[in-house]
Amino acid sequence: MVKRATIGIFSVLFLLLMVLGVFAAETINGAGATFPYPVYAAWAWQYKKETGIRLNYQSIGSGGGVRQIINRTVDFGASDAPVKPEDLEKHKLYQFPAVIGGxxxxxxxxxxxxxxxxxxxxxxxxxxxxxxxxxxxxxxxxxxxxxxxxxxxxxxxxxxxxxxxxxxxxxxxxxxxxxxxxxxxxxxxxxxxxxxxxxxxxxxxxxxxxxxxxxxxxxxxxxxxxxxxxxxxxxxxxxxxxxxxxxxxxxxASGDFDPEKHFYLWLTNAPGDNAWPISGATFILLASEQKESNIKTVRFFDWAFSNGDEIAKKLVYVPLPESLKEKIRGYWKQRGIY
Missing domain, CATH: 3.40.190.10 (Periplasmic binding protein-like II)
Incomplete structure (x- = not known):
């Protein structure tokens, strides 16, 4: 009787751990810039609805997002200030833009x-x-x-x-x-x-x-x-x-994002008759060795690039041009995460 009860308890615990493991595997954890939080939250809601995968994004500021990805405590960091290529190399990070705003x-x-x-x-x-x-x-x-x-x-x-x-x-x-x-x-x-x-x-x-x-x-x-x-x-x-x-x-439209420089670019004081002078892209940072979590994160942003443009526009963000999205997909492929 005791033996059966013990087996039953271990079976329940095993199933619970399995459920928790699946839940953890189905969550992407990110942190950083407050600038893109409204669009990330809207994308996350729709992505979970379509795929069942949850995005947990902490809107803590770009500085905190950079620190957390450097410390490897999240799947991705987010920063409105692009990180210089030499600093990316130093901390073994990848970088790509996600959306543009003002x-x-x-x-x-x-x-x-x-x-x-x-x-x-x-x-x-x-x-x-x-x-x-x-x-x-x-x-x-x-x-x-x-x-x-x-x-x-x-x-x-x-x-x-x-x-x-x-x-x-x-x-x-x-x-x-x-x-x-x-x-x-x-x-x-x-x-x-x-x-x-x-x-x-x-x-x-x-x-x-x-x-x-x-x-x-x-x-x-x-x-x-x-x-x-x-x-x-x-x-x-x-x-x-x-x-x-x-x-x-x-x-x-004035921006020339170069994948060889990990897309490092500022859009402030841009030329153009109608250009808003305090515009900028917001960037995603990945730890180069976290291949499994990088693939999950990339799937989310690839989905956003294909399905999230109208959501972004409603919130008055500018989706990336298709040519830039293709550059980013090439950047992912080159690093084996797409």
């Missing part, structure tokens, strides 16, 4: 509607340097004739965590503003001259939403979801453009 400055000024406020790169630079401190500053007014702006102190909101969104934003500021380049520079984390910090795109969006007369920067999907007031920005061609699908697409 970082947008957002404001909370009573009476100002989305797309009404116009700024250029130098003026925005001086706001984030703390040199322009009031919405009634002459330099802002000169860019916005006829727009009623209050004599109120500007509150700058920026990221407090390591952030690829910050890397894109500060890379743009460094390209258009020599003082920013010399004093602050570009990166996932910088020594901010002024402002209050929010964690993730969500944190910055929440601060701007609550804090009157504030300005911050978020990925466009977060601006739309939180009904934030985005600005028009003067681009490299000298035109004031709104952030939208077509202006992100115009910036993306």
């Amino acid at each position: 970082v947008v400055p957002v404001v909370n000024i009573k009476g100002v509607k989305p797309g009404q406020l116009r700024l250029d790169g130098i003026t925005m630079c001086d706001i984030f340097l703390g040199k322009i401190t009031s919405w009634s500053d002459k330099r802002i007014k000169d860019l916005n004739p006829g727009l009623k702006l209050p004599d109120k102190k500007i509150t700058v909101v920026r990221r407090s965590d390591g952030s690829g969104t910050t890397a894109i934003f500060t890379t743009y500021l460094s390209e258009v503003c020599p003082e920013w380049k010399n004093k602050v520079g570009a990166g996932k984390a910088v020594r901010w001259p002024t402002g209050i910090g929010g964690k993730g795109n969500e944190g910055v969006a929440n601060y701007v939403k609550r804090k009157k007369y504030s300005i911050g920067y978020v990925e466009f999907a977060y601006a739309k979801q939180n009904r934030l007031t985005y600005i028009k920005l003067k681009n490299r061609a000298g035109r004031f453009v709104e952030p939208n699908f077509s202006s992100f697409q115009a910036a993306a």
Whole structure:
């Protein structure tokens, strides 16, 4: 009797372990950038519905995503700041882009509607340097004739965590503003001259939403979801453009992603009459020796490349061009993970 009970217990335990093992095998674990989280979440929901395979993605910021894949604690990391080829070699990583989007400055000024406020790169630079401190500053007014702006102190909101969104934003500021380049520079984390910090795109969006007369920067999907007031920005061609699908697409069209360089490329301050100047790709990082998990991850993104374009467009992300998708598939094949 005891023997039968023992066998029964071990049978149940064995079956439980088998079920847990299958569940683990059917989950892809990723972590990193908050910038693409809305589209990854939407892709993941549809992918699970079609395949039964779950994507568990932690939206912790690009810095955290890079650290986790370097430490091999996830199947893939995600970063809006492309990792340099020499650093990929050092940490034995692969890299490819997944989708393209835009970082947008957002404001909370009573009476100002989305797309009404116009700024250029130098003026925005001086706001984030703390040199322009009031919405009634002459330099802002000169860019916005006829727009009623209050004599109120500007509150700058920026990221407090390591952030690829910050890397894109500060890379743009460094390209258009020599003082920013010399004093602050570009990166996932910088020594901010002024402002209050929010964690993730969500944190910055929440601060701007609550804090009157504030300005911050978020990925466009977060601006739309939180009904934030985005600005028009003067681009490299000298035109004031709104952030939208077509202006992100115009910036993306300028990009020449090279698989020999692991697709390392910035899209900030891109040429083109309609190009949004703070655009960027977001990237996936894989550990080169994790072949089994890499194959699972690649299957997910290959599915997204074939089936996820309309989902991305609805969230105002720009799907990769078909020619670039084929380059990425060739990159996967070359490494035996496709």
